[in-house]
Amino acid sequence: MKWTCGLASVALLLFAAEVGCAQERTITTVENIPRSTWRSPDQVVPLEAPAASSLPAASEVHKFWDRENVLLFAGVAGARGLDYSSTLNLRRRGLNEVLLNNSIVDNHLAFAAIEVAGTATSIGISYLFHRTGHHRLERWTSLVHIGVAVGGAGRNYALETNHFR
Template sequence: RALFATVDALAAVDFYATHANLASGGKELNPVTRVFTGSTPALATNFALEAGAAIGISYMFHKTGHHKLERITALVNIGTSGAAAGYSLSHR
């Protein structure tokens, strides 16, 4: 539960930092996310789907008994979202 809460929290922080940077003339570096930067709802949907996918994949691993992969999936998402949010916040 704590891992999933962290996934959601970092997705929210990453959204906030990315949105703030884009609003002040910044550029999205992720080519996949760049497609969704045209509107705030699209950007929010992108981050929600990213977090949902990480949680869904982790849940699939949990249900199939692959508990290490369950945790690794969440931890990789936490690491990438945390790094992206940190980068965005430091380049405001």
């Protein structure tokens, strides 16, 4: 469970960065307007709403449960499982949980529920990014979560056993 609570703030930072990039990308210059669409001043027509065909087709935006997301979410669940087992291992070796308290971790059902909730929250954040069109952040949410959880689990296993309990 160590380190994993910082995920929401990391996701927030990535979101701010993505919004900045998106604004840069939407600037339209003369160079990217096709010459065939130019009109002389007497041909100027009032602006109309874009035709339905000029909107991005549904197939251009990937489905939320595509292969990549399924693999990423499986990775998040796996990393959470690793966090769960590494934390129980740490408790068996007489060490203390820092982020949660020992009584929560020692209630294995409650602790497992927290790990499942963490996975669900991560998928929920990815979904919000997907719905708002931030598809890179949607993937990065899972990648950062996996990195932080696996790093924390590695650290849990690396902590020295308390032989003086």
